[in-house]
Amino acid sequence: xxxxxxxxxxxxxxxxxxxxxxxxxxxxxxxxxxxxxxxxxxxxxxxxxxxxxxxxxxxxxxxxxxxxxxxxxxxxxxxxxxxxxxxxxxxxxxxxxxxxxxxxxxxxxxxxxxxxxxxxxxxxxxxxxxxxxxxxxxxxxxxxxxxxxxxxxxxxxxxxxxxxxxxxxxxxxxxxxxxxxxxxxxxxxxxxxxxxxxxxxxxxxxxxxxxxxxxxxxxxxxxxxxxxxxxxxxxxxxxxxxxxxxxxxxxxxxxxxxxxxxxxxxxxxxxxxxxxxxxxxxxxxxxxxxxxxxxxxxxxxxxxxxxxxxxxxxxxxxxxxxxxxxxxxxxxxxxxxxxxxxxxxxxxxxxxxxxxxxxxxxxxxxxxxxxxxxxxxxxxxxxxxxxxxxxxxxxxxxxxxxxxxxxxxxxxxxxxxxxxxxxxxxxxxxxxxxxxxxxxxxxxxxxxxxxxxxxxxxxxxxxxxxxxxxxxxxxxxxxx
Amino acid sequence: xxxxxxxxxxxxxxxxxxxxxxxxxxxxxxxxxxxxxxxxxxxxxxxxxxxxxxxxxxxxxxxxxxxxxxxxxxxxxxxxxxxxxxxxxxxxxxxxxxxxxxxxxxxxxxxxxxxxxxxxxxxxxxxxxxxxxxxxxxxxxxxxxxxxxxxxxxxxxxxxxxxxxxxxxxxxxxxxxxxxxxxxxxxxxxxxxxxxxxxxxxxxxxxxxxxxxxxxxxxxxxxxxxxxxxxxxxxxxxxxxxxxxxxxxxxxxxxxxxxxxxxxxxxxxxxxxxxxxxxxxxxxxxxxxxxxxxxxxxxxxxxxxxxxxxxxxxxxxxxxxxxxxxxxxxxxxxxxxxxxxxxxxxxxxxxxxxxxxxxxxxxxxxxxxxxxxxxxxxxxxxxxxxxxxxxxxxxxxxxxxxxxxxxxxxxxxxxxxxxxxxxxxxxxxxxxxxxxxxxxxxxxxxxxxxxxxxxxxxxxxxxxxxxxxxxxxxxxxxxxxxxxxxxxxxxxxxx
Numbered sequence: 001x002x003x004x005x006x007x008x009x010x011x012x013x014x015x016x017x018x019x020x021x022x023x024x025x026x027x028x029x030x031x032x033x034x035x036x037x038x039x040x041x042x043x044x045x046x047x048x049x050x051x052x053x054x055x056x057x058x059x060x061x062x063x064x065x066x067x068x069x070x071x072x073x074x075x076x077x078x079x080x081x082x083x084x085x086x087x088x089x090x091x092x093x094x095x096x097x098x099x100x101x102x103x104x105x106x107x108x109x110x111x112x113x114x115x116x117x118x119x120x121x122x123x124x125x126x127x128x129x130x131x132x133x134x135x136x137x138x139x140x141x142x143x144x145x146x147x148x149x150x151x152x153x154x155x156x157x158x159x160x161x162x163x164x165x166x167x168x169x170x171x172x173x174x175x176x177x178x179x180x181x182x183x184x185x186x187x188x189x190x191x192x193x194x195x196x197x198x199x200x201x202x203x204x205x206x207x208x209x210x211x212x213x214x215x216x217x218x219x220x221x222x223x224x225x226x227x228x229x230x231x232x233x234x235x236x237x238x239x240x241x242x243x244x245x246x247x248x249x250x251x252x253x254x255x256x257x258x259x260x261x262x263x264x265x266x267x268x269x270x271x272x273x274x275x276x277x278x279x280x281x282x283x284x285x286x287x288x289x290x291x292x293x294x295x296x297x298x299x300x301x302x303x304x305x306x307x308x309x310x311x312x313x314x315x316x317x318x319x320x321x322x323x324x325x326x327x328x329x330x331x332x333x334x335x336x337x338x339x340x341x342x343x344x345x346x347x348x349x350x351x352x353x354x355x356x357x358x359x360x361x362x363x364x365x366x367x368x369x370x371x372x373x374x375x376x377x378x379x380x381x382x383x384x385x386x387x388x389x390x391x392x393x394x395x396x397x398x399x400x401x402x403x404x405x406x407x408x409x410x411x412x413x414x415x416x417x418x419x420x421x422x423x424x425x426x427x428x429x430x431x432x433x434x435x436x437x438x439x440x441x442x443x444x445x446x447x448x449x450x451x452x453x454x455x456x457x458x459x460x461x462x463x464x465x466x467x468x469x470x471x472x473x474x475x476x477x478x479x480x
Numbered sequence: 481x482x483x484x485x486x487x488x489x490x491x492x493x494x495x496x497x498x499x500x501x502x503x504x505x506x507x508x509x510x511x512x513x514x515x516x517x518x519x520x521x522x523x524x525x526x527x528x529x530x531x532x533x534x535x536x537x538x539x540x541x542x543x544x545x546x547x548x549x550x551x552x553x554x555x556x557x558x559x560x561x562x563x564x565x566x567x568x569x570x571x572x573x574x575x576x577x578x579x580x581x582x583x584x585x586x587x588x589x590x591x592x593x594x595x596x597x598x599x600x601x602x603x604x605x606x607x608x609x610x611x612x613x614x615x616x617x618x619x620x621x622x623x624x625x626x627x628x629x630x631x632x633x634x635x636x637x638x639x640x641x642x643x644x645x646x647x648x649x650x651x652x653x654x655x656x657x658x659x660x661x662x663x664x665x666x667x668x669x670x671x672x673x674x675x676x677x678x679x680x681x682x683x684x685x686x687x688x689x690x691x692x693x694x695x696x697x698x699x700x701x702x703x704x705x706x707x708x709x710x711x712x713x714x715x716x717x718x719x720x721x722x723x724x725x726x727x728x729x730x731x732x733x734x735x736x737x738x739x740x741x742x743x744x745x746x747x748x749x750x751x752x753x754x755x756x757x758x759x760x761x762x763x764x765x766x767x768x769x770x771x772x773x774x775x776x777x778x779x780x781x782x783x784x785x786x787x788x789x790x791x792x793x794x795x796x797x798x799x800x801x802x803x804x805x806x807x808x809x810x811x812x813x814x815x816x817x818x819x820x821x822x823x824x825x826x827x828x829x830x831x832x833x834x835x836x837x838x839x840x841x842x843x844x845x846x847x848x849x850x851x852x853x854x855x856x857x858x859x860x861x862x863x864x865x866x867x868x869x870x871x872x873x874x875x876x877x878x879x880x881x882x883x884x885x886x887x888x889x890x891x892x893x894x895x896x897x898x899x900x901x902x903x904x905x906x907x908x909x910x911x912x913x914x915x916x917x918x919x920x921x922x923x924x925x926x927x928x929x930x931x932x933x934x935x936x937x938x939x940x941x942x943x944x945x946x947x948x949x950x951x952x953x954x955x956x957x958x959x960x961x962x963x964x965x966x967x968x969x970x971x972x973x974x975x
Contacts, residue, residue: 089646391714404534405561415707419700426696431645435692 020174020187023287029349030303032293032342035466037349060400068406070379075409077376078417080368081258085424088261095218095229096315102213110142113212114195114280117203118148118185120471123159125203132205134166138212143168144194148185152176179467183289183296190280190288198280205274206236206319214316215277227282228304228311231275232256235322238437243329244322245440246447251322253428263313267365268305268358270298270340275318282309293346294469295339302347302366306357323472330454331470337374337451337458342466344371377455380448387414418445491595499599500581503606504574510610511618512570518618520569521560524553526881528560530894536715540896541881543711546722547797547925548878549662550708552576552621565885569620576623580605583627584812586650587634590642591769591816597824601815604828605808611832612839616800625665628658629805630812632672633779637816640679640754641772643686643765648676648696656700660708663726663795664802667786671743671779673698678751679775682758682767716897721927728930730793739789743782750778773813780809797922800839807835853883856949860915861891863947863954868911873954874903877926879917883952898928900942904959912957914943920951 024031036044054062087093117129126147133145147165149157151173160171172192174185186200197216201207211231218229232255238248255272262269276297286303289296304311323329347354347366355363390398402410425441461468511518521528527548530538542550555576559568581602588598605626609617616622635651638644651672659669676697680686686693709719718724730736753774757767783806787799814827864871874895875883881894892915895903903912916936917923932940936953939945943955961969 404532407534408531408557419703423699426699427645427649430648430692430696433689435689438692438695 018188018191020177020184020288021291022187023290024292026287030346031290032299032346032466033290035342035462036345040345040349063401064403064406067401067410068403070383071406071409071413073372073375074383074413074417077368077372078413078420080372081420081424084261084265084267085257085427086261087264088257090264093260093264094313094315095214095221097214097217099210102210102217105217110139110213111197111216112142112144112195113138113216114144114146114189114193114198116146116148116186116189116193116198116200118182118189118200119153119156119203120150120182121153121156122203123156126156126159126163129201129203129205130163130165130169132207133169133201135209136207136212137209140166140168143212145169146172146189146192148172148174148189150174150176150180150185179292179469181291181294181296181467181469183293184291186296187288187291190283193280195280197277198283199277200274201318202274202320204321207231207275208316208318211275211314211316211318212277214314218312218314219277219279222312223310225308225310226312227279227309228269228271228301229277229314230259230269230271230311231277231314232259232317233272233275233320234317234432236319237322237324238434240322240324242440242443243326244324245437246444247322247329248432248434249425249429249437249441249444250447251428252432252434253425256428256431257424260313262365262369263311265365266310266362268362268369269301269311269313270295270343270369271301271311273297274320276311277314290346292467293339293342294335294467295343298339298370299343299346302343302370305362305366306347306354308357325473326450328473330450330457332472333451333454334458334461335470335472337377337455338462338466340370340374341458341462344374374455374458377448377452378459381452381456383410495585495589495595495598495602496582499602500578500585503581503602504577507577507606507609507618508570508574511573514610515618520566520573521556521620523548523878523882524556524572524620525560525565525569526878526883526885526894527553528557529885530881531557532561535894537881537894537896539715541878541894542715543708544716544721544896544927545725545878545925546663546666547725547922549621549660549665551657551660552624554660555624556620573618573620573623576620576627577606580623580627580630580808583630584808587630587812588815590634590638590647591772593816593818594821596821597815600821600825600828601811604811604815604832607832608807608811608835609804611836612804617804617839619801621661622801622804625658625661625801626805626808628654628661629665629668629783630808632658632668633776633809634812636672636675636679636779637772637775637813639676639766640750640775641766641769643680643683648693651676652697652700655697656704659701659704661801664786664790664799667740667743668779668783668802668805669701670740671747671782673701674744675747675751675775679754682755683761683765686765725925725927725930726795729795729925735793739786739793742785742789746782746785747775747778750774769816769818773816776809776813776816780806780813783809803838807831807838852950854886856883856952857887857889857892859949860913860952860954861889863949864891864911864913870909871911871913872907873913873915874898875915876928877917877923879923879926880915883915883917896927898931900940900957904942904957909962909964912959913946914955914957915949916953916955918951918953 019025021033024033028034051062051066115133117133119126119129129147133143134140136143145168147160147169149160149171151157157171157173165171172189174188177184190198197219199212199215215229215231219226222229234251234255235244235248238244259269259272286300286307290299293299301311323332354366358366386398386401389395422441422444425444426438429435429437429441511520527538527541530541531553532538541548542553556568556572559572559575562568563571584602584605585598588601609622631654632651635647635654639647639651655669655672658665658672677690677694680690680693708722712721713719726736727733754767754771757771761768783802787802787806790796790799790802811828811831814831815824817824860873864873871891873892875892876895876898878896884892884894895914898914916928917926919926919929919936923929928935934940935943935955939955942958944958946954946956948954
C-alpha cells in the first residue's frame with residue numbers, strides 16, 4: 001500500500017464514555033458474566049449426586065441406562081446431520097448474486113458499510129489487512145473501517161500510527177478493562193459505527209472483493225426480519241500440513257453444507273467468527289455482543305433467533321488462515337468449545353422461555369447444535385475406548401452394557417454414523433473443488449481425537465477460567 | 481409466488497404422501513388376500529427372531545451369506561421388535577413399498593415433470609408388481625431392492641444429464657445399500673458406482689476431477705463391503721465367508737466375473753452417447769435429457785442381462801427381483817420423457833400388460849404355508865421324544881431359521897455353522913440330531929452343503945440317517961457313550 005502525503009492520517013480516538021459491557025449490565029440473564037446461575041449449579045449438582053447414587057445402588061442398570069441414552073443421542077445426531085445436509089441442497093439454502101446481477105444494479109448509491117477489525121498483538125498483519133479492505137469493490141467514501149486496538153497493545157498501535165491509512169479508515173483505541181475479549185472491543189466499535197450495515201473481519205481475512213455489495217443486495221432482497229447475513233469462511237493455506245487439511249475439510253463441510261442447510265430449515269445459526277453482516281440498528285438494539293462469552297458470535301446467533309430475527313447464508317467467501325500449529329489449534333478449539341458450553345448454559349437459564357421464544361423446532365436445533373456437538377465431543381472417547389476393548393478383548397462386561405436394541409443402535413452409530421460424518425467432510429471438500437484434500441478426510445477420526453482432547457480441556461476451563469480468551473496465533477503461513 | 485409454493489406443496493403431498501400410502505396399502509391388501517402362498521416377512525422373520533434373542537446364530541445368519549441379504553433383515557428388525565407376526569411382516573412390507581414409491585418420485589422429479597406423471601409411474605409399478613404373479617415381486621426385499629435400484633439408476637442418469645454433485649451422492653449411497661440386497665445386485669451396484677467417474681469423462685472440466693467422483697461415488701460401496709467383511713471375520717472367523725457358497729454353486733470363478741463385466745459392456749453405448757452429448761453441449765454442464773434416457777435404458781438392459789446370465793449359471797432363485805427392478809427402471813425412463821399425459825398413460829398401461837408376459841413363467845409357489853412348518857416341527861419333535869428324553873435337534877441353515885419361525889418348544893434349535901465335534905462337546909451326554917433341508921434352489925448355497933457335500937443323501941462322519949420328514953432329512957449324531965452312561969448301563973445290567 002502506498003503512503004502518499006495527501007492521504008490524511010486518522011487520529012486515534014479514545015472511547016471512555018462507551019459501556020462495552022452494556023449487555024451484562026442491562027440484561028445480565030443474557031450474559032455469560034455469571035457462567036452458572038445458582039439454580040443451574042443446584043440442578044447440575046443434584047444430577048451428579050443422583051447419578052453417583054444410582055451407580056452405587058444399581059451399577060449395571062445405571063450404566064445400561066446412560067449408554068442407552070447416549071446411543072439414542074448418537075442416532076438422533078446422525079439423522080439430524082443427514083437432514084441438515086439434505087436441506088443444504090435446497091435453493092433457499094444460500095443467497096446468490098452473480099457479477100452480472102451486481103453490474104445490473106449499477107450505477108447506484110451504496111449505503112455506508114461499517115467494517116470492524118479487532119486486532120491484538122498482530123502488527124505484522126496490519127498492512128495486509130488494510131490492503132485487502134482497500135481492494136474491496138465498494139465505494140471508498142461509503143466504507144467506514146474501524147481498526148479496534150487495545151490501548152496496551154503498543155506494538156500494533158505503533159504500527160497503525162506509522163501507517164498512512166486510506167480514507168474511511170480509522171483506529172479506535174479500546175481502554176484496558178476486564179474482560180480482555182474480542183466482543184468487548186467490537187461493542188465499542190459498534191457504538192461508533194456510522195454505517196447502515198456492519199461487518200466484522202479478522203486481521204488476516206481476505207474477503208472476496210464484491211462481498212459488501214452482495215451483502216447489501218442480500219439485505220435488500222430479504223424480508224425485514226433477516227438482520228444477519230453470514231458469508232462462507234474457508235482457508236487460503238489448506239495444504240500447509242495435515243492439521244490445515246483436516247481443518248479446511250471441516251470448515252468446508254460446516255460453511256458450505258451445514259450452515260446453508262440450517263438456513264434452509266430456518267434454524268438457529270451459530271454465526272461464524274467473522275464475515276457476518278448485520279443491520280447495524282438491530283445489532284445496537286440487541287446491545288451487541290456478550291463481552292464475557294468467548295464464542296460471542298455463536299451466542300449472538302441464538303439471541304437473534306430468540307428476538308425473532310433470521311440469519312441467511314450468502315454465497316461469497318472470506319479466506320482466512322487455518323491454524324497450522326497444534327498447540328495454537330488446541331487453544332483455539334478449546335475456546336470455541338468453552339464458548340459453546342457457555343452459550344448453552346446462558347440460554348438454558350429458563351428453558352421454557354427459550355422454547356417459547358425459539359419455537360419447538362428451533363429449540364431442538366439449539367440443543368443438537370450447541371449442546372449436542374459439545375456433548376458428543378466429550379463422550380466420544382468413552383465409546384471409542386469401549387469399542388476398542390470389545391474388538392480386541394471381547395470381554396463379557398462390555399457386552400452386558402449393550403442389551404439387544406442398544407447394541408443394534410450402537411452398531412449402526414459405529415458403522416453408519418461415523419461414516420456419515422466422514423463423508424460429509426469429503427463432500428465439503430468436493431464442493432469446494434479441493435479434491436486433493438478428499439483422501440485426507442478418510443483420516444478424520446484422528447482429528448476427532450484432537451477435538452475430544454480440546455473438548456475436555458474446554459470443559460475443565462469452563463469451571464476454572466471461564467473468561468480466559470486463548471488467542472489464536474496468526475501469521476504462521478509465512479513463517480513455515 | 482405464493483400460488484407456486486402452494487402448488488408445489490400440493491404436488492409434494494400427492495407424490496410423496498397420499499399416492500405412496502394408498503398404493504402400498506393396496507399392495508398389502510392384494511398380497512394378503514389374493515395370493516395364499518404369500519407370507520409377510522418370509523426369510524427375514526426367522527433371522528430377526530434369533531437376533532432379538534441375541535443368539536450367535538442370528539448374527540451368523542445376518543452376515544454369513546450373500547444370497548440371504550442383510551439389508552432387508554435390518555429393515556425388518558425394528559418391526560419384528562415392535563410387532564407380533566404377521567403384523568410385523570405386513571408393516572415392513574408396507575414400509576418397503578412406501579420407500580419404493582418415494583424412490584419413484586425422486587427418480588423422476590429431477591426432470592421437472594409434473595406430479596401426475598410421477599403418480600402414473602407409481603401406479604404402474606404397483607400394477608406391475610401385483611399382476612406379475614411372481615412371488616418375488618411381492619416381497620419386502622424386492623421392494624427395497626427396486627427402490628434402491630431406481631435411486632441408483634436415476635442418480636447415474638441425472639449425473640449424466642445435469643452433472644449435479646447431489647446425483648453422485650445419491651447414486652453412491654444407493655449403490656452401497658443395493659450391494660447389501662444380495663449377490664444378484666452386486667454387479668448393478670458396482671456398475672452404478674463405476675459409471676459416475678466414467679460418465680463425467682466427456683467434459684474436460686469434469687474429466688479432470690474423475691478421481692473425486694470415483695472417491696465420492698465408490699466410497700460408500702467400498703465401505704459397505706469392508707464392513708461386511710469385517711463382520712464376517714468377527715462373527716464367522718472368515719472375512720469372505722459370505723462368498724464361499726457362490727464358489728461352491730458356480731465352481732468356475734470366471735463365470736462370476738463375466739456376470740460382473742457384462743453390465744459394463746452393455747452400458748458402453750450409453751456411455752458413448754453421454755460423452756457425445758456432453759461434447760456437443762458446449763459450455764453447459766452435463767449431456768442433457770438424451771444422455772439421461774440412454775443411461776437409464778442401458779442400465780435396465782444390463783439388469784435384465786445380469787438376471788439372464790445368473791439364470792444360465794443356475795442362480796435363478798434371486799433374479800426375480802432383478803427383473804422387477806429392470807422393468808421399474810424402464811418405466812421410469814418412460815415417465816421422464818417429455819410427452820403428453822395421455823400418451824404416457826397409454827404406454828405405461830401397455831408396458832404393464834406386456835410385463836405380465838415377462839413374468840408368465842414365474843411360479844407363485846415359493847412360500848411354505850405355516851401349517852406345513854408346524855407339522856414338520858411337531859413330527860420331528862414326536863420322533864425324537866419317542867426315542868430319548870434328552871434329545872436335541874439342530875435345524876440347519878436359513879431354511880431352518882424359517883422353519884423355526886413359529887416354533888416355541890426347546891427341542892429344536894437353529895444352527896448356521898455346523899461343527900459336529902463342537903456340538904458333541906457342548907451338549908455332552910445328550911442325544912443329538914441334525915435336520916437337513918433338501919438342497920434345491922437357494923438352499924444349495926447353504927454353508928452346510930459346501931462343507932459337507934452329499935450330507936442330505938448320505939449323511940456324514942458320525943451322522944446316520946434317521947428319518948425323512950417331507951423335504952427334510954433327520955440324521956442322528958453317533959456318539960461314543962460317556963463314562964456316566966456306561967456306568968448307568970452297567971448298573972442296569974447288574975440289576
